[in-house]
Amino acid sequence: MERSTFVVCKCPVILKSFTSIYMNYLKDDTIAALSTAVGKSAIAVIRLSGNESFCIINKIFKTHSKSEQRVKHGYIVDGIEKKDEVVCTFFKAPHTYTGEDLVEISIHGNPVIINEVLNLTYKNGARPAEPGEFTYRSFLNGKIDLAEAEAVCALISSRTGISAKAALNSMSGKLSLKVKNIRDSLIDLIAFMEVSLDHPDEDILFLPLNEKLSRLDSYIKGLQDLLNSYKTSKILQYGIKAVIIGKPNVGKSSLLNTILGKNRAIVTDIAGTTTDTIEETIDSYGIPLTITDTAGIRTHTNTRNLIEFLGQKKTKEIISEADILVWLFDSSCKLDKNDLKIANFLEKSNLNIPIVGILNKSDLRQKLSLDDVSESIKLNFFAFLSLSAKIGTGVEELLKEIDKFSGRSDDSKNDFLMINSRHYNLLQNALESLIKTKQTLSTKKDADEIACFEAVNAQVALNEILGINVAEDILDTIFSTFCIGK
Numbered sequence: 001m002e003r004s005t006f007v008v009c010k011c012p013v014i015l016k017s018f019t020s021i022y023m024n025y026l027k028d029d030t031i032a033a034l035s036t037a038v039g040k041s042a043i044a045v046i047r048l049s050g051n052e053s054f055c056i057i058n059k060i061f062k063t064h065s066k067s068e069q070r071v072k073h074g075y076i077v078d079g080i081e082k083k084d085e086v087v088c089t090f091f092k093a094p095h096t097y098t099g100e101d102l103v104e105i106s107i108h109g110n111p112v113i114i115n116e117v118l119n120l121t122y123k124n125g126a127r128p129a130e131p132g133e134f135t136y137r138s139f140l141n142g143k144i145d146l147a148e149a150e151a152v153c154a155l156i157s158s159r160t161g162i163s164a165k166a167a168l169n170s171m172s173g174k175l176s177l178k179v180k181n182i183r184d185s186l187i188d189l190i191a192f193m194e195v196s197l198d199h200p201d202e203d204i205l206f207l208p209l210n211e212k213l214s215r216l217d218s219y220i221k222g223l224q225d226l227l228n229s230y231k232t233s234k235i236l237q238y239g240i241k242a243v244i245i246g247k248p249n250v251g252k253s254s255l256l257n258t259i260l261g262k263n264r265a266i267v268t269d270i271a272g273t274t275t276d277t278i279e280e281t282i283d284s285y286g287i288p289l290t291i292t293d294t295a296g297i298r299t300h301t302n303t304r305n306l307i308e309f310l311g312q313k314k315t316k317e318i319i320s321e322a323d324i325l326v327w328l329f330d331s332s333c334k335l336d337k338n339d340l341k342i343a344n345f346l347e348k349s350n351l352n353i354p355i356v357g358i359l360n361k362s363d364l365r366q367k368l369s370l371d372d373v374s375e376s377i378k379l380n381f382f383a384f385l386s387l388s389a390k391i392g393t394g395v396e397e398l399l400k401e402i403d404k405f406s407g408r409s410d411d412s413k414n415d416f417l418m419i420n421s422r423h424y425n426l427l428q429n430a431l432e433s434l435i436k437t438k439q440t441l442s443t444k445k446d447a448d449e450i451a452c453f454e455a456v457n458a459q460v461a462l463n464e465i466l467g468i469n470v471a472e473d474i475l476d477t478i479f480s481t482f483c484i485g486k
């Protein structure tokens with residue numbers, strides 16, 4: 001069976017770099033953009049948001065639907081000329097995505113019609129929306145916080161069901177709630193600390209030291225739990241990159257083909273068949289798994305074959321980019337100098353990448369065991385399996401082993417959160433500040449002022465995750481990665 005590979009989402013143009021773009025525009029402008037993918041489709045949706053949305057639509061939309069209806073059928077017109085038969089959905093502020101008056105025009109998905117309708121909205125007072133500007137307005141109008149806004153982008157670019165679920169959890173506020181709970185309790189503790197600073201002689205609001213420390217412990221634990229979920233979150237979003245390595249003819253390309261369920265790479269019994277890297281991504285247990293087949297590494301390269309030499313060079317380069325290495329041995333023969341050459345290369349490279357060892361060709365008479373490998377190769381294996389790339393036995397177990405590397409457990413499947421590197425760094429800052437707060441309180445006498453300073457630093461970092469007091473350039477960077485129309 002062929003495994004599902006990924007379809008690249010055709011988002012409307014994404015602008016990668018610009019400076020403080022949103023700040024240069026008036027947020028009172030009414031904006032318009034295509035919110036569905038560019039190209040031909042049955043239906044395309046154009047969105048209008050801002051004070052003038054209803055007014056602009058009244059100029060270009062003729063309908064017989066009753067005025068109180070939210071969804072109206074009619075025609076987009078330029079003067080008396082009909083441009084398309086459409087359905088318009090009206091959303092009245094403040095209960096809309098952006099918090100402003102918003103209209104969604106569902107038109108026929110022909111690029112010519114899309115352009116005509118968009119141009120009509122611009123002609124009548126709207127301006128083209130910047131990337132992510134609808135979500136940016138939603139953030140500005142307090143409909144969502146920054147972590148929720150970032151999750152919108154993560155949801156759109158999710159490549160598997162589980163990563164979409166994680167992004168949805170963050171988008172619906174589950175990450176923000178955890179951060180807010182820690183932050184709010186911390187603010188409470190800071191208040192106690194400040195009161196004792198301001199009124200050292202009064203003991204009405206006095207909080208004993210052990211109570212302060214135990215509260216700090218619970219915040220530290222909460223932050224550590226969030227930080228621990230980062231690795232899984234990263235894997236859910238970006239996937240795992242597994243690189244198959246081994247000497248020539250060991251079955252690397254056969255393994256790639258069997259995992260994919262199709263003949264992607266050429267397989268022959270001629271050593272040195274694969275001379276370039278071949279990469280494919282599959283959905284493996286809900287995680288995007290990118291598998292790279294490489295040119296086999298051997299001591300003697302046929303001098304005629306410069307291509308093979310370059311292929312081996314590339315293999316060595318690609319190894320350093322792997323999250324996990326799948327190292328194949330031919331179990332139908334003894335270890336040879338080519339296996340040892342690879343071992344030598346890996347030992348010298350000091351890469352610290354987990355390795356899954358594979359005794360391939362398990363369908364043939366076995367001449368090599370795990371003990372033989374461990375005796376000659378002193379590297380640590382994350383796991384060691386026996387399989388037949390040709391027949392397929394043991395291949396599912398290999399995928400399960402790779403999945404274990406993600407560190408997720410099935411029990412927490414529904415609770416995954418989308419935590420990005422910005423959140424990670426801020427959580428890390430908050431954690432360090434709280435550890436310092438705790439150390440200061442427990443080791444120094446009358447050190448409440450320093451402890452309080454560190455606790456406030458932690459609060460500031462947590463605020464930034466939620467988008468409170470965030471610098472404009474950070475907002476620009478975040479929203480500029482969005483699609484236009486979102």
Ligand SMILES: Nc1nc2c(ncn2[C@@H]2O[C@H](COP(=O)(O)OP(=O)(O)OP(=O)(O)O)[C@@H](O)[C@H]2O)c(=O)[nH]1
Binds near residue numbers: 296364
């Ligand atoms: N019996 C058996 N033969 C296998 C198995 N895996 C691969 N082979 C055979 O081994 C030979 C080499 O297989 P490839 O998949 O091309 O090996 P490779 O490691 O990609 O080789 P290079 O591209 O030259 O580095 C082919 O004849 C395969 O059919 C297996 O599990 N069992």
Ligand SMILES: [Mg+2]
Binds near residue numbers: 254274293
């Ligand atoms: Mg090959």
